[in-house]
Amino acid sequence: MELKKILIQRITEINDEQFLKAIRTILETKIESEVMLLSEGQKLEIQESRKEIVAGKFVDQSELEAEFGKWLKEK
DSSP states (O other): OHHHHHHHHHHOOOHHHHHHHHHHHHHHHHHHHHHHOOOOOHHHHHHHHHHHTTTOOOHHHHHHHHHHHHHHHHO
16 A cells, blocks of 8 residues: 555656656556456356347348448448
8 A cells, every 4th residue: 555655656747748648648558458357247247148149130230330320321
């Protein structure tokens, strides 16, 4: 905890915007790389989604974009 306090204090003293952006990038990368813990409900949703994909109950991104484009032209 003491290390966090020291780092926070040091960061508040930095005025170099590029350096602060670099620190932000490091922090965001660390957060994104951590394992996500899912609830049982979320796990079930993922399982159901996988079953739907296997059953062919999905639309490719390109098909969806074409459908949106067609819909927009009609408006």
